[in-house]
Amino acid sequence: MKDAGFNISPTFEKCQNISEVADYIKKWEQARHDLPLDTDGIVIKVNSYAQQEELGFTSKSPRWAIAYKYETESASTALKSITYQVGRTGAITPVAELEPVHLAGTVVKRASLHNANEIERLDLCENDFVFVEKGGEIIPKVTGVNTELRNQEAQKIQFIENCPECGTELVRQEGEAVHYCPNEMGCPPQIKGKIEHFIQRKAMNIDGLGPETIDQLFANDLIKDPSDLYTLTHDQLITLDRFGVRSVNKLxxxxxxxxxESNFPQLLFALGIRFVGSTVANKLAHHFKNIDGLMQASFEELVNIPEIGERIANSVRIYFKDEQNIAYIERLRSHKLPLELEVQEEPVSDSNLLEGKTFVVSGVFTTFSRDGLKASIQANGGKVVSSISKKLNYLVAGEKMGPSKLEKAEKLGTTIISEAEYIALIEQ
Ligand SMILES: [Zn+2]
Incomplete structure (x- = not known):
């Protein structure tokens, strides 16, 4: 890119081995502070395409690229109070409300405390002075307590017992770090969060519906769960604030x-079953083919599926034991949502005249489009391949075909036929 005249960063280096990578990391640990921009780490990539291909990807990221993060800066400040956020799944996240403090270029007022175990681990007391760090996440976290500044009479932080949004008593499953509000169908942030989850691109992919609109529909009693989206009418929507004919139609x-346009794996993910992300949903959908099979699956059957562990199996069993969830699925069914895998239809075959024969299609045609010609070959039992080889039976040559292809076919003695000759072939 540099040779082509692009403006590139002068800081990159090509390393021959991992110890050179380590040297590079060390070199920039201090030097990065002199750069005209803020950096928190470096990216290390394998630059050989062959090795990249061999390493491949996990479901989330390439195995040939990784970020190295330098130790983060930390600051000390006073804990004012703790608030509790209720997430889509009912998970309760404690958040430390802090005396504002400057940290890595921004002012930090809040920091995540993750869960009750973390509060326990920090041994956090009221009005403590805490250390905060900004890691890779957007939200800073509390990493420790300055016990020297602690008031000896300070009370330990007690985790709340009831949901701050709906008042329901919280539950904590054995072995789980997180407290949950179990009122899935009646707790407002859970209802709204479920709908937001349901409509996202990887799920049911509904355009024209953002968090504000969901708030509005919920506040106006028009939706209580995602299935209600499918009952919305023009007359209901047009009365809402900020809703014009265009936005109603779009929604x-x-x-x-x-x-x-959605399919069963997307819908299964959209249900928002705890621990069932899109990869797991895809796996379960292809194993069971439809929702009814999954609903009846036993714990043993679930854990016998590769990559489905006990935690997921349990969560799936709990979800389908709940009558409210069954009723919800029946409502989705009544709205014709995809609760089974689509059966892949076999292409209709016209004949087996071309069976065992291979074809390369090249150039522009008059009777067929190029894709149409390929489909016709397949429909008659032939196989379309991309490159010319000794074994190739026919090259169907159209107008404007590349001269090098023609030359190669002639050299290998491939039978070259025109579109008209192809048509004669299948009309035998
Ligand atoms: Zn609640």
Whole structure:
């Protein structure tokens, strides 16, 4: 890129081995502070395409690239109070409200405390002075307590017992670090979070519906769970604030489209079953083929599926034991949502005239489009391949075909036929 005249960063280096990478990391540990921009780490990549291909990807990221993060800066400040956030799944996240403090270029007022175990681990007391760090996440975290500044009479932080949003008593499953509000169908942030999860791109992919609109629909009693989206009417929506004919139409169109274009794995992910992300949903959908099979699956059957562990199996069993969830699925079914895998239809075959024969299609044609010609070959039992080899039976040559292909075919003695000759072949 440099040779081509692009403006590139002068800081990159090509390393021959891992000890050179370590040297590079060390070199920039201090030097990075002199750069005209803030950096928190470096990216290390394998630059050989062959090795990249061999390493491949996990479901989330390439195995040939990784970020190295330098130790983060920390600051000390006073803990004012603790608030509790209720997430989509009902998970409760404690958040430390802090005396504002400067940290790595920003002012920090809040920091995540993750869960009750973390509060326990920190041995956090009221009005403590805490250390905060900004790691890779957007939200800073509390990493420790300055016990020297602790008031000896300070009370230990007690985790709340009831949901701050709906008042329901919280539960904590054995072995789990996280407290949950179990009121899945009645706790407002859980309802709204479920709908937001349901409509996202990897799930039911509904256009024209953002968090504000969901708040509005919920506040107006128009939706209580995602299945209610499919009952919304033009008359209901047009009365809402900020809703014009165009936005109403866009939303209704987005909802219709989600029925037509989504599939069973997407819907299964959209249900928001705890621990069932899109990869797991895909696996379960292909194993069971439809929701009814999954609903009846035993714990043993679930854990016997590769990569499905006890935690997921348990969560799936708990989800389908709940009558409210069953009723919800029946409502989705009544709205014609995809609760089974689509059966892949076999292409209709016209004949087996071309069976065992291979074809390369090249150039522009008059009767067929190029894709149409390929489909016709397949429909008659032939196989379309991409490159010319000794074993190739036919090259179907159209107008404007590349001269090098023609030359190669002639050299290998491939039978070259025109579109008209192809048509004669299948009309035998
Ligand atoms: Zn709640």
């Amino acid at each position: 209704l169109k987005g909802i219709d489209k989600s029925i037509e």
